[in-house]
Amino acid sequence: MKNIQTLQAIVSVGALVCLLAGWFQFFSPEINNFLYHKLFYVMIGLSFALMAPILTNKKFIYPMYAAAVLSIVGVFFPEDSPLAILKTIGLFAGVIISLFNRPRVQRRS
Secondary structure: OHHHHHHHHHHHHHHHHHHHHHHHOOOOHHHHHHHHHHHHHHHHHHHHHHHHHHOOOHHHHHHHHHHHHHHHHHHHOOOOOHHHHHHHHHHHHHHHHHHHOOOOOOOOO
């Protein structure tokens, strides 16, 4: 389980690097487009897939896998296709699921 968490963290950092590289346009337009619009979503989807089995709330496991699939599958549609929005839906769904999965902080009174 610790190895999965480590791998998930590495993939998440890689996705962040892709996002930043595409955002700041460090490379040619073709490479920036690939990093920002393709590889980022694939890595986020992989991160969600790695996160799913270690979620504390077991009700979120399959929705997290669904978010991973949407993030990855949406990449393979052309940018001008209405189905390309699947990658963004998967991204938002995975982020929301991960936020709701956070353990609640018990406050002492």
